[in-house]
Amino acid sequence: MKRKKIYISLMLTIFLGGFSSCNKWLELKPQDGIVGTEFYQTKEQVQSAVIGCYSALLTSPPGNRDRPLVEDLFMYGELRGDMVEQGPFASIDEIDLISVNILETSSLTRWTSFYRIINYCNNVIDLAPAVRQSDPTFTQAALDAYVAEALGIRSFLYLTLAKTWGNVPLKLTATKSDADNFQIPTSTQLQVFQQIEKDLLEAETKAKETHGNIASDKGRITKYTINALQAELYLWLEDYPKSIEACDKIINSGKFSLVPGNNAWFTTLYANGNSSEGIFELQFDLQQLNPFYVMFFQRPRFIGSTRVMEEIYQIDFLDERNFDLRADRGSILANDNSIYKYLGADRETRKTLEQSFTHWFVYRYADILLMKAEALNELGDGEGAIKIINGTDNNDQTAIRVRARALESTKETFANPNTDKRGVTDYILKERAREFAFEGKRWFDVLRNAKRNDYERLDIILDMVTASAPANKQQSILSKYRDLNSHYLPINFVELRTNKALVQNPFYQ
Template sequence: MRKYILIRFLLVIAAVYSLSGCKKWLDLKPTDGIVGNEFWQTKEQVDAAVTGIYSSILASTGGNSRALTDFMFVWGEARADMVTPGNRTSQDEQDMINVNMVPTNGFADWSGFYKTINYANVVIELAPGVLATDNTFTQEHLDRSVGQAKALRALMYFYLVRTFRDVPLKLDATISDDNITPIPKTGADTILNQIVADLKEAELKVPLSYGNTSAFDKGRITRYAVNAILADVYLWMDDYTSASAECDKLINANAFTLVPGISFLDDLFITGAATETIFEIQYDEQILNPFFNMHTPSQKRYGAALHLPEEVFGIDLVNAEPQLDYRGEDAAFRGSDFGIWKYVGADQNGNNYRAIDQSFAPWIFYRYADALLMKAEAINELGQPLEASRLVKTIRERARALEMVPLDSTNQSGMATAILEERQREFAFEGKRWFDLLRFAKRNNYAGLDLILNAASISVPVTLQQAAFNKLRDHNSHYMPVFLYEMQTNPLLEQNPYYR
């Protein structure tokens, strides 16, 4: 499956889109002519175009040539409390860590996400016409293609709305100069409603399985992937009943199992396509993931925060041979040098790095542990902390987690804290931590603002902390500025309030 995606990616990018030279609004314009008049004739071409959407997440498509998964890691981790800067941390990344974002910061460049959105828009708009030109292209095949495109478009907008809040909402394809028109930002609530609408439609169109291999299903949008994204979106929207229902679809399907704790690293991040994985982006020798250079010692952009062993995963002071959480030392990070190990380690004992040409660690969007913890979060907010605690215990037992603070299954507030802390351990360095902190913090009119302030007290240097705290008390600062280039080229855009 990985080779299928990557080979097709080269075909699609070279023959269909040729996007790299465009410098106009949102950098979306494909080459004129081939898209409408020559390419959209057969079901194979539709399949290649759908594959191009996935592949655009793998490759460097943004204005500053970083892969989208690089952005996803940095957006989800740099502003939180799990990472520290390394010897190759850029000034832009250092500014993010220090809560000093400005509109010229390269990580405020959303163009790569909008390119992927446009790939999806092109499929949604042009694939239906192939029904008239290829009599072997069925309505079921079309539905499957459009469903994947809508789900991936929704996922990209979900990243954007959590990172920038209000952003331009573009649902039509940019296929010629005539389609390039400036548009203003749309409110976050409207975008979230569109995300839900896209996902609900996708759920009806995509299959539970594509009938190839289990690895193929892990790297494609299935109905299960749609359910996982929907659950996450509903949690962000504080719709806990709907979030719980989406998690139930995953749990009751009996299609996923937690991998054994002892093989946590190997199954999920070395072999990949694990029984636990719901949806991941997969790499192989044709396109390596960007994380090897991000986390190996000579190129290290990020390391693990020094407080993790004692304060997050815990230290066993009871047993003669100390027990370790399977997800912590020498799985998430290497104990000897606090390097981030998930993406570069070749074993779960911290000894050997993978060779650079074996840097295939997948980027996991959702796995079964996420379904269980999202379910726990939802039902706890619905007043069921006892039931939530049982789900948390399932995760902890798999991990052989140390009991740092006993779970209080009678207290909703305490259980919310326990769920957030368990997510910190379970998804360390998987690009979720900042979004988790912000989701919990903004709940109930920002009753949890201290979560963000406490994270800053860990990650921001002492000399800069007071300035960071003052910024973070303004809720608008929790979202990134609109990139200066976009402000200069689109007169209808307004800068995010904090940065005006």
């Protein structure tokens, strides 16, 4: 099947009610269609196009075969890790990804949902500047802010693509007609990262610090979202001073803090969202529910691994009141290992299907702290990294573990953390597993740390397999993961047929 309009432009309704409600700014939905410069005539149309980019992050267009993007974000970040197992309704493709048997024919290798939204962003970046000629009320500051948002969303998507596939095509201009060139070769992962760095540096100079209300500040790209993207990007680029610099811009802003580890912690952080900890959250609401109620409860495709409670969080069998807040009824239900983080109204009550609007958390303040710890450790300041995790005393609520009331059995101390980089790395990874269970980060955290210094720590991946893979599949998976190309997905066979400039990942040839 020939693809002529696979990366089509964005058609949006011109009517816009503005941002009059602090939690309804995302109600406008995009519609697919061919749009040229005739659409981009007023600042309201630019605003509409930008909001359409956010809407596209939440759902696929009617009739489109692609899954909602958050399903991909969960599966790409978790299924190859050690914290998720197949549920009774998992598809063959999903089971194959878990068992490292994925093929180019798998529906999970489709990247069209990413490039569809990238093209929406490209339309804004390419076409919005000319609107200043047709609409004299459209200021340069407003234009810059919208372009920054489009650059930020595009950077997030390309970062995810490069972490998932390794080498991917870089499409940096809008697709405006069927005559556009669709034969685009892949760029290397490093080239993609370098383009993201360039885009984020531009976006940082143009982005707003605030959009005027909490929901917009958490659900739209701000300068602090750009800094969070930079912090992660520089970890992948192994540029640790720059990663710390980006983290410190967020930390020193004074605008973010960990949600206190009290009885309201779960409801504040997860069930309600948009807390003091949120930096960028995909904003589901009563009008646009998330897919997680069905995905994890009604027809569960995935459950938590048995090792999540037993090994990662651990259990105090002598004192049931001593538990990690993030464990039972925080991230998971201990009685059946079902994933709870996106389903609970509080620690005791599950939401109904009609209330399934828990956000998807792209970045929150805890991530910034632990990314800084990772960078500090790589620069030889293991002591500084440990302070972020353990705190300076048992009442230090700015510390990750203290806030979470983590069990003493999972705490690690080091005689000299500055000289035990490997040990501190492993501890950071364990704490990231506890903090971000089922938030789409586990596989990428393991991969990033394993591949550092030319795969100096491949053992991190192999040890994860040894600890979590079924005995009858363990040796097969270990053998596959020793081939570094297996750490990335294959290019879908449809893409290979329609784009002759693409070359399949060698592991899948």
